[in-house]
Amino acid sequence: MEQRVEELADRHSDYEPEESTGFMRLMPLSEIIAAVIDAGSPSTQAVWKIYTPLINRFGDEFTVLMDAQKEALAASVVDQRIADAIIKVREGKVTVVPGYDGVYGRLVLPKEEEKTAITQTRPIAKLKPPRFRIKQSGLKDFL
Secondary structure: OHHHHHHHOOOOOOOOOOOOOOOOOOOOHHHHHHHHHOOOOOOOHHHHHHHHHHHHHHOOHHHHHHOOOHHHHHHHOOOHHHHHHHHHHHHOOOEEEOOEOOEOOEEEOHHHHHHHHHHHHOOOOOOOOOOOOOOOOOHHHHO
């Protein structure tokens, strides 16, 4: 292991080999649609009414997310806001607020970031203290 670290030590932190393949950070199409139409969940009927024609038109979700042109999205199946959101996700121009403790993360579109800053400053619902405490085991407990 140490030998490999020494082999790589002369590289800069942003080094990328020429033969390496790129990557894209994508989100499920249903979550993008849900964020745009402000649906409570990506599995609502309103989301699927938009999702299904997109898949029927372009073939699969990856084609919609990675290859479909903005004009084709807006003209044929969806409104401009959804087409813009798909392109912004593709270009990495969106923010994802991470989830916590069973709460899913969510997509924040650029124009919504101001609202998010306000809502994040509000305190999260206070957790109830546990009714009993479990003592953490120490090394001596296993000897």
